[in-house]
Amino acid sequence: MKSIPHYWAFSIGLLSLLAQVLTYFLRFGQMNTQASPAEYVLFFLSGSLGGVIFLFFLNRQTHARTRWIMLGVFLLATPFALLMMLGGGLFGPLGILLLPQIPWALITWMGSLLGGALARAKS
Numbered sequence: 001m002k003s004i005p006h007y008w009a010f011s012i013g014l015l016s017l018l019a020q021v022l023t024y025f026l027r028f029g030q031m032n033t034q035a036s037p038a039e040y041v042l043f044f045l046s047g048s049l050g051g052v053i054f055l056f057f058l059n060r061q062t063h064a065r066t067r068w069i070m071l072g073v074f075l076l077a078t079p080f081a082l083l084m085m086l087g088g089g090l091f092g093p094l095g096i097l098l099l100p101q102i103p104w105a106l107i108t109w110m111g112s113l114l115g116g117a118l119a120r121a122k123s
Contacts, residue, residue, distance in 0.1 A: 001067070003059045009051030016047025019082055039089075042096045046085055049097065050078075050104040057112045065122075066115030073111030077103045 020043045024032045054074045061067045081100035088095030 001062060001064070004055055006052060006055055009048045009055055012051030012054060013044045013046075013048030016050065016078075016082065016085070017044045019078070020085065023082065023086075038093075039096075042093055043085060046088075046097050046100050049101055050081055053101060053104050054108055057108045060112065061115055061119075063115075063119045063122075066112075066119050069115040069118070070108065070111050073114070074104070074108050077107035080107070 017040060021031070054070070058067055058070045061070060080103040084099040084103060085096055088097070088099035091099070
């Protein structure tokens with residue numbers, strides 16, 4: 001299958017940034033006026049790192065069905081990663097960048113294994 005370029009990870013970074021802003025707005029009914037631009041940059045970078053993880057595992061898949069499985073498990077892991085991103089703020093910038101990668105990497109890796117097993121079973 002054709003490989004997906006890694007610059008698409010930036011779109012996942014933008015979506016994670018949008019999800020953080022939307023989560024704050026839905027929770028408090030207003031925009032976060034006290035957040036600095038650096039915090040938004042960190043949320044974007046963290047989402048982009050998650051996108052790199054997703055694309056790494058996605059590009060290793062050889063069947064269209066397993067790619068759909070990968071998309072599904074990544075979407076299932078995203079709420080946990082967003083919570084880890086918020087909680088990571090307690091540990092500073094490094095926590096925001098690294099903690100969300102744990103659920104994205106583990107759950108996406110397990111989805112990769114599941115997709116590979118299903119592809120071998122169908123063959």
